[in-house]
Structures are given as C-alpha cells and as structure tokens.
Amino acid sequence: MAVREELLKNIRTVEPYVPGEQPQEKVIKLNTNENPYPPAPGVKKELDSLDPADFRLYPDPASGVLVKALAENYGVREDQIFVGVGSDDVLSLCFLTFFNSEKPVLFPDITYSFYKVWAQLYRIPYECPPLDRDFRIVRTDYYRENGGIIFPNPNAPTAIYEGLDFVEDILRHNRDSIVIVDEAYVDFAGESAMGLIGKYDNLIVTQTFSKSRSMAGMRIGYAVSSPDLIRCLNDVKYSFNSYTMSRAALVCGAAAVRDRDYFEENIKKIKETRERAKRELSGLGFEFTDSGANFLFVRHPEYDGTRLFTRLKEAGIYVRHWEDERIRQYLRITVGTDEEMEKLFEFLRDYEETET
Ligand code: PMP
Numbered sequence: 001m002a003v004r005e006e007l008l009k010n011i012r013t014v015e016p017y018v019p020g021e022q023p024q025e026k027v028i029k030l031n032t033n034e035n036p037y038p039p040a041p042g043v044k045k046e047l048d049s050l051d052p053a054d055f056r057l058y059p060d061p062a063s064g065v066l067v068k069a070l071a072e073n074y075g076v077r078e079d080q081i082f083v084g085v086g087s088d089d090v091l092s093l094c095f096l097t098f099f100n101s102e103k104p105v106l107f108p109d110i111t112y113s114f115y116k117v118w119a120q121l122y123r124i125p126y127e128c129p130p131l132d133r134d135f136r137i138v139r140t141d142y143y144r145e146n147g148g149i150i151f152p153n154p155n156a157p158t159a160i161y162e163g164l165d166f167v168e169d170i171l172r173h174n175r176d177s178i179v180i181v182d183e184a185y186v187d188f189a190g191e192s193a194m195g196l197i198g199k200y201d202n203l204i205v206t207q208t209f210s211k212s213r214s215m216a217g218m219r220i221g222y223a224v225s226s227p228d229l230i231r232c233l234n235d236v237k238y239s240f241n242s243y244t245m246s247r248a249a250l251v252c253g254a255a256a257v258r259d260r261d262y263f264e265e266n267i268k269k270i271k272e273t274r275e276r277a278k279r280e281l282s283g284l285g286f287e288f289t290d291s292g293a294n295f296l297f298v299r300h301p302e303y304d305g306t307r308l309f310t311r312l313k314e315a316g317i318y319v320r321h322w323e324d325e326r327i328r329q330y331l332r333i334t335v336g337t338d339e340e341m342e343k344l345f346e347f348l349r350d351y352e353e354t355e356t
Helices: 041-048 052-056 064-074 086-098 114-121 164-172 227-237 247-258 260-283 305-314 338-350
Strands: 081-084 149-152 179-182 203-208 221-224 295-299 331-334
Touching: 041 247, 064 081, 064 221, 064 247, 081 086, 081 227, 086 114, 086 179, 086 203, 086 221, 086 227, 164 179, 260 295, 260 338, 305 331
Parallel strands: 149 179, 179 203
Antiparallel strands: 081 221, 203 221, 295 331
C-alpha cells in the first residue's frame, strides 16, 4: 500500500544508494573492494580480551584510543582526527556539516555514487562535471564558484590516482570552499593529501579501515583536517549520535593501526596481485585504466558488459557493474587472492560470448 499523499508531502523521500551484493553463500567475491586477507593479528587479540560485562557501559564518545593511535600513526594532533562508523558515516556528516551553500557542490559525473545520494538527502545543490574521455577529472572544471568540492583519490570506480600537484591545484583555486579528498583507496596508490593539511585550512582528507586494513565489517572511517574543522564535525556528531563507535571497534581499530609491518605487507601483496592481473587481463584482450586502487576497471572491446557480468555471476564470481550509459561496458573487479584471481582468469580464458 502506498503512503497517502497527505502524509507523503512531509516525508523526506530519497533514492537510496545501492550497495554491492553481500551474498550469504560462498562465492568468489570481487564485488565490494574488500581486502581478501585478515586484519592484523593484534585485532584478534583485542577481540579475545574483550569482557562482555563491559558492554553494559557506553563506549568513550571521544573514541580516545583510536584517535590517539591514528594521530601517532600520521604524526598529527589528536584534535585533528575525527572517527566514524566507516567513511560513509564520516562523509555523510561532512556533507551535513560543510556543504551548506546555495551554490552547487562539485563532484565528477563518474564517481562514488553515494555523493549524489547525500546531496539529495540533505537537499544540497550539486553539479557533476564530466570526466574526460580517458576518465580523468578535468581540473579546470573546478576553477569556478561552488559550495564545496569532493572527489575520491584514487577515483572510484575508475581507479585512477592523481598526484598531489593535482590536489594542490584544486585547493589553490578554491581557497574559500571546503575541499574533501576521499582517500578510501590511497594506500594502494601513492601519497596522501594529508601532508597538505597544514598548508590549506579548507582541506579535509577521509580514509577508511575497510580496504587496506581489512576491516570492512568493523565499520571504521576517519577524517583528518585542521582542529577548527574537526571541531565543527564533532559539534554536528554530538548533535546526532554521541556514541557512534562500539567498544570493539575502538580497540580493534587501534590494534590494526599500531601494526605497521602487517599493514605494509598486506598492501604489497594486493599490489603485486593487481599488477599480475593487469598483465593477465591485457593478454586476454581487456582494456583498463591504470589502477592505483585494490580494484580494476575493465572492458573488453568484443564483450557486452552486462552479459559478461551476468555470466560471471552465474559462475559464482561476483564483480560490480553499473547500467550507467558511460560505463555500462565496464566491470569493476576487486583484487582478491592469487587463487581467486586465477579462477577469474580461467573463466575468462574460456569465455565465449553468446546471445542468450
Ligand atoms: N569512498 C569510496 C570512494 C568508496 O568506494 C567507499 C566504499 N564503498 C567508501 C568511501 C566508504 O567505505 P566505508 O564506509 O566502508 O569506509
């Protein structure tokens, strides 16, 4: 039964973000950019030492242990860090806190599709300058008046990383707007823009534990910025939900950050598999962007993207596909283990396109 019109007129309706599938049966899961390896061993130790009796008590609203571990890791002050329930939570609060202009917020036409949803949810005007033919962000499109800027680096789902000169150029041309760089995948790519925070008071960098730290299920994300902007973010958070991070997330997150060797080893393995995958896919006639992320954005000149996506799924290999006009021939394939990738290559070597 539909909601009556009289009620509907006061309801906030929105077209929601559609997350990638989380099949409950066992499949080769290359569809939501999770890390195929477990988190750092210290995470299990922390979990094992949790006492459920402590669950009676609320967690630390300031997320102290986690904030401290992150501040030490990045060499910034604790009041420069804000943590949330995945970077989705952090980014959503950033939209609410920082994008309040009548002028449009700018983000690319092909990018993380949640940006559009938050803009619509919070009724923020936005415009989406198109990526160029090679799926690169056109920096001059961001040299104009706006109510804020956000882009992922590397961009998603294109996987293309832009160097810090690009980020700095955008910052220089937008001194009076907040610029958010969503670095969900930066650990697989290159230098973070965090180093620019002292120089640009309008910069916010967000990152996540979901990819490079193998903790998507624990839901931890964070923003790094000036103490002044972090305070604004905290004010909105405390007006919304004081206790966002569970006790388990706080201690497990801190343990993951402290184990730098494990982190680096994990990333090295993913990058090696990614580079092998590029060679293999190239040999099979696929074309792709130069990925700096833990996923590949690929198309085959002779295969229909939707059909290949469906066939893969039928074979128990889940990848991501969008029906969006510009990218419907493309598949986004998460870098899994070598064994998982080999299963994918085996399928693709035998693949022959048929109409049905
Ligand atoms: N930004 C980008 C570009 C992403 O692809 C994702 C993952 N879906 C996120 C942010 C959010 O990740 P999480 O909420 O797991 O930190």
